[in-house]
Amino acid sequence: MVDGLDGAELDRRIRTGTLKDLKGIGPKTATAIAQAHGGEVPEYLATLEQAYADQQPAADDVAAFRAALRGDLHAHSDWSDGGSPIREMAEAARALGHEYLALTDHSPRLTVANGLSPQRLEQQLDVVAELNEELAPFRILTGIECDINVDGSLDQTDELLGRLDVVVASVHSDLRADRRAMTDRMLAAVANPHTDVLGHCTGRLVIGRKQRNGTQRPRPESDFDAEAVFGACVEHGTAVEINSRPERLDPPRRLLGLAVELGCEFAIDTDAHAPGQLDWQYNGCERAVECGVPLERVINTRTAEELLAWTGAGS
Incomplete structure (x- = not known):
C-alpha cells in the first residue's frame, strides 16, 4: 500500500x-x-x-535440507480459495529461490473452496502456459489438489488429470469415517495412476479454525491403517506429503517415522494460500530432519525435468 x-x-x-x-x-x-x-x-x-536475541539460528542440517528444495508441489491461487493471482504466487516462489511451483487449486467437488470445474481448469492451463513463457526459466507446474471421493475415485476427469504435471490427492470430507472405510478410500486413491502425492493424510488440525461462535477447535486425525496406506504409496510410487502449514503439520511425527521406515518418498509442501506462506517449508524440513527423512527420498529436491519424469507427465 x-x-x-x-x-x-x-x-x-x-x-x-x-x-x-x-x-x-x-x-x-x-x-x-x-x-x-x-x-x-x-x-x-x-x-x-x-x-528474540537469545534464540539460536536455524540448525545447519535443517537449513541445508531447506536449501536442497527446488520447488513446492502444493499451492493455491485466487482461482480457488487462495488470496493471490497465479503470477504473484509464482513470483514469490521465484524470489525464495525456487525453480518451480506446482499450482494445485481445488477440484470441483470442494465448492466451499471454489473448486475448478473441468472448463475452468482448462482455462487455467492456458493461463499457465502464457505465464511460463514470460517467467522462464522459472516454471509453474500444472496441477490440482484433487478431492478423494468416498469411493476412492478422484474428483476430476481422467483426461484432464492425464494432462497435468502434478496431482495431489487429499481427503476433505467424511473425515470421521470408520477405519476400514477410510483405509479403503485412501488405498484406492493411492493406487490411481494419476496420483502423485498423498496430501495431508490425517486431515488433522492442531490449531482449530475459527468457528462461527468465535472458538477455535482442533480437528482430530482420521482413523486409517497407516501401514497399509504407506505400503501402498511405496508400491504405487506415490509420495507422502509433509504438509508445512502450522495448523496441520501433517503427518504427525509417529506416522512420519513409520512412512520413513516403510520406504516412502516424500514431498515437503506448504499448501500455501498466499505468497508469504510459501516460506513455511522450513516447518516441514524441521520435521523431516527430526524424523530421519532421507533427503534423496524428497521428490522436490529434483529438477523440474527429473520430477516430471518421475510423475510421468506427458507420457
Missing part, C-alpha cells in the same frame, strides 16, 4: 497522521512506517529483536 504512494503523499499522511486511513494499516503499522521513513529503527522491531 505504501509502495503505491509517491513521496509527497507519504510525507503528508505521516504529517497528518492519516496513514491508518489506508486499507490494512492500523496504528501499530502506521507508527512503524513513520519511524522507518524517518530513518529510525521502528520501536516494534527493536523490541522483537531484543526479545
Whole structure:
C-alpha cells in the first residue's frame, strides 16, 4: 500500500497522521512506517529483536535440507480459495529461490473452496502456459489438489488429470469415517495412476479454525491403517506429503517415522494460500530432519525435468 504512494503523499499522511486511513494499516503499522521513513529503527522491531536475541539460528542440517528444495508441489491461487493471482504466487516462489511451483487449486467437488470445474481448469492451463513463457526459466507446474471421493475415485476427469504435471490427492470430507472405510478410500486413491502425492493424510488440525461462535477447535486425525496406506504409496510410487502449514503439520511425527521406515518418498509442501506462506517449508524440513527423512527420498529436491519424469507427465 505504501509502495503505491509517491513521496509527497507519504510525507503528508505521516504529517497528518492519516496513514491508518489506508486499507490494512492500523496504528501499530502506521507508527512503524513513520519511524522507518524517518530513518529510525521502528520501536516494534527493536523490541522483537531484543526479545528474540537469545534464540539460536536455524540448525545447519535443517537449513541445508531447506536449501536442497527446488520447488513446492502444493499451492493455491485466487482461482480457488487462495488470496493471490497465479503470477504473484509464482513470483514469490521465484524470489525464495525456487525453480518451480506446482499450482494445485481445488477440484470441483470442494465448492466451499471454489473448486475448478473441468472448463475452468482448462482455462487455467492456458493461463499457465502464457505465464511460463514470460517467467522462464522459472516454471509453474500444472496441477490440482484433487478431492478423494468416498469411493476412492478422484474428483476430476481422467483426461484432464492425464494432462497435468502434478496431482495431489487429499481427503476433505467424511473425515470421521470408520477405519476400514477410510483405509479403503485412501488405498484406492493411492493406487490411481494419476496420483502423485498423498496430501495431508490425517486431515488433522492442531490449531482449530475459527468457528462461527468465535472458538477455535482442533480437528482430530482420521482413523486409517497407516501401514497399509504407506505400503501402498511405496508400491504405487506415490509420495507422502509433509504438509508445512502450522495448523496441520501433517503427518504427525509417529506416522512420519513409520512412512520413513516403510520406504516412502516424500514431498515437503506448504499448501500455501498466499505468497508469504510459501516460506513455511522450513516447518516441514524441521520435521523431516527430526524424523530421519532421507533427503534423496524428497521428490522436490529434483529438477523440474527429473520430477516430471518421475510423475510421468506427458507420457
